[in-house]
Amino acid sequence: MKHLKVILISMVLLLATGQVYAKDYEMTKKAGEFTVLVTIDKNPPVTGNNNMAVGIKDGAGKDVTDATVAIDYGMPAMPGMPAMNYKTNAMLHGNMYHAVVNFSMSGPWSVAVKITRGGKTQSVKLNVDVK
Secondary structure: OHHHHHHHHHHHHHHHHHHHOOOOEEEEEEEOOEEEEEEEOOOOOOOEEEEEEEEEEOOOOOEOOOOEEEEEEEEOOEOOEOOEEEEEEEEEEOOEEEEEEEEOOOEEEEEEEEEEEOOEEEEEEEEEEEO
């Protein structure tokens, strides 16, 4: 019986430690010639502010730091609730573009990262389930 308690306590501690050190939400996608890495500091994203970072590499694998990055995010209309659509611009810090996205409620959200460089716009779309 004593061994069972020790095992049970060890499992609870391991599970709690795993949640404290959970990895950021990450997704890598192609947008035309670009490879785009989107990172959100919470996994899963949560209601309220979430820090988003966008890394962009060109076809040669070099960081793209001369683009304009806009993030459109929203939730479709549901019974008794209109659609929600928001937009924010990401600012360059180092070799990554950073923005704060504010998910106003839990549920499925669509996110579009729009990259404009040299007069051409490419976009990456992803879906996140906000808790």
